[in-house]
Amino acid sequence: MNADGVRERAKSLPREPGVYQFRAEGTTLYVGKAVDLRSRVRSYADPRTARIRRMVDRADEIEIAVTDTETQALLLEANLIKRHQPRYNVRLKDDKSYPMVQLTDHEAPRIEITRDPDGEAQGASSASGGAASGPTVFGPFTNKGQVETVVKALRETYGVRGCSDHKYSGRDRPCLDYEMGLCTAPCTREIDLESYAQDVTAVERFFEGETGILADPLRREMEAAAEDQNFERAANLRDRLETVETFHGEGGEAVQSVGDERAVDVLGVAIEGEDATVARLRAERGKLVDRDRHTLEAPAAEGAGTEEGGVPAVLAAFIVQYYAERDLPDALLLPERHGDDEVAAWLEAEGVSVRVPGAGREAKLVDLALKNARRNVGGRDECGMLADALEIDAARRVEGFDVSHAQGKSAVGSDVTFVDGSAEKADYRRKKLTDQNDDYDNMRALLEWRASRAVEGRDDRPDPDLLLIDGGEGQLEAARDALAAVGWDVPAVALAKAEERVVTPDRTFSWPSDAPHLHLLQRVRDEAHRFAVQYHQTVRDEVKTVLDDVPGVGPETRKRLLGRFGSVENVREASVDDIESVEGIGEKTAETIKSRL
Structure with a gap:
């Protein structure tokens, strides 16, 4: 749509508040709000930036x-941006893309990491204790690895169960988690429910900000391990303790005297290219009760009109x-200041006090929020660096592929997914392949399977920005x-193990060993390899196991x-007593099975 087309369309628009959409072939490119629709849309005939000019050129219609x-226009704009995720808007990613920690609504609550919590608690941190009317949800969090470390430490310290309700019910003896010290087994009343509830409350207190409730026992255990000269265990506990102590960050003392308001939110913004983080x-x-970080896609300019770009635009959109x-x-x-008059009017009408503190405890809180935002946006920059190095549009969503077999037997393929540099295990896939001792044909079959599912609409995952093949030129x-x-x-692209060379259709890269974008590819490659080998072992065990020779x-x-036990691997981990509990197996046979495995 050229300038004349924009002016012509604007002539027919009313001088009333509302929302407009620039669209191309049925896809929304940009959503904006306006006090005067005719005036605002007409201003796009002379865009301020090259990016918005490209957007206008692509558009073939304008809907209003x-x-x-004006407040209705403001909120309608937010809803349309969330629904359509238009490319040229600053847009907040759905909280479901981030992991949360949930304590289920159950007589013996289960702790789990989830991206889709149950009930109405979704997306918000709960600080309630006692009897629950629904699950208690904490988050969202951006660092899944950190969350996994903390949850495991909490389970080892307080014994909160992680099993499904189906596995919990009807048990007559504790499972392996009890043997491993990860659960106190409320299912068989090895611990009474009242004591178990106290442990659940301790877990809740940790997520509410009481770091010491987990850090203190970890520190004592670390010191005891060091005294016993179990240095490997002490080092492991030290690393875990560092993760726990940084989970909530610092700055709690700054909160204690934040005015008389019941609830105060503090925002910090960091921008890297077209990515932004709001902490x-x-x-x-x-009392500090919640900390989270949110990712936004932030195009360089907001479009025509009076809105500013950069941090003010991100704040207004968020x-x-x-x-x-x-x-x-x-x-x-x-x-x-966010610089948006409509947003300011809405907040004022809702009775929200907006302040930009220059000194004192409030300023310290803002500094802390900025620190959290900058840490997050820096952690994701490797994706942008990878995209720039490979000269592709983006590398936020990467799928890695590998094959595994034993001289052609039990051939399998893995397909792992990383989003913003972190493993997205819910999107992992695996496939049995036709047995053949040919890595190239195996890789060809694996990619043909993935591509066919995508093209035919049989794969429920978004298309990735990049595919990473474990191997060299032949596999690629x-x-x-x-x-x-x-x-x-x-x-x-492919990543060869021997020399860590990145192979593309046109050239080969030898990036420095400390390059963040190389580390991202290595993580994806290594995870694809691990997942393939794990599945190969499972398939191999299904075909023939040492159980057949006992x-x-x-x-x-x-x-x-x-x-x-579910798998041969779980039989390997079981105790002799657990194996002997299976019908038809005596003590001698159980001991033989254990020794063979």
Whole structure:
């Protein structure tokens, strides 16, 4: 749409508040709000930036929606941005893309890491104790690895169960988690429910900000291990303690005297290229109760009109999109003014005090929020560096592929997914392949399977920005043959193990060993390899296991063993007593099975 087309469309628009959408072939490119629709849309005939000019050139229609008030336009804009995720807007990613920690609504609550919590607690941190009317959810968090470390430490310290309700019910003896010290087994009342509830309360207190409730026992255990000269264990506990102590950050003392407001939110913003992070701290009645970070995609310019770019634009977009579906706080502390008159009017009408503190404890809180935001945006920069190095549009979503077999037997393939540099295990996939001792053909078959599912709409995952093949030129060529045959247009590169060379269709890169973007590819490659080998071992065990060679273990006993433990790997981890508990297995046979495995 050229300038004349924009002016012509603007002539027919009303001089009322509302929302407009620039669209191309049915896709929303940009959503904006306006006090005067005709004036605002007409201003796009002379865009301020090259990026917005490209957006206008791509658009083939402009849709509008008239609202009664400017506040309605503000909130409608936020809803449309969330629904359509337009490329040229600053847009807040859905909280579901981040892991949360949930304590389920159960007589013996289960702790779990989830991206889709149950009930209405979703997306918000709960600080309630006692009897629950729903699950208690903490988060979202951006560093899944850190969350996993903390949850494991909490389970080892307080014994909160992690099993499903199905596995919990009807048990007559504790499972392996009890043997490993990860659970106190409320299922069989090895611990009474009242004592178990006290341990759950301790876990809640940790996520509410009481770091010492986990850090103190870890420190004591570390010191004891060092005194016993168990230095490897002490080092492991030291690393875990560091993770726990940095989980909540610092600055709690600054919260204690934040005014008289019931709830105060503090925002910090960091921008790296077209990525932005907003860190939010929540203080309620002088107590820090919540910390989270949110990722936004922040194009360099916001478009025509009076809105500014940079931090003010990110703040304005975040405030509306985040709080449109949440209760507003009594006060907002910001690093700088957001500069949006409509947002300011909305907050004022809702009775929210907005402050940009220059000194004192409030300023210290803003500095802490900025520190958290900068740490997060820096951690994701490796994705941008990788995209720049490979000269592709983006590398935020990377899928890694590897194959594993034993001289052609039990051939399998793995497909792992990383998002923003972190493993997205819910999007892992694996496939059994036709047995053949040919890595190239195996890789070709694996990629053909993935590409066909994507093209035919049978894969529920988004298309990745980049495919990483574990191997060298041969594996990459086989993968690209499969992509071309199916017609799936996604960039693909390979990472060779021997020299850590990155192979592309056009050239080979030898990046410095400390390059962050190389480390990202190595993590994806190593995880694809681990996942493939793990699946190969499972398939191999399914085909033939050492159980078949144990005297006294026939097909029925083998079936009962696998039915009881789920896999040969779990049989390996079981104690002799656990194995002996399976029908038809005596003490001698149990000991033989244990020694063979």
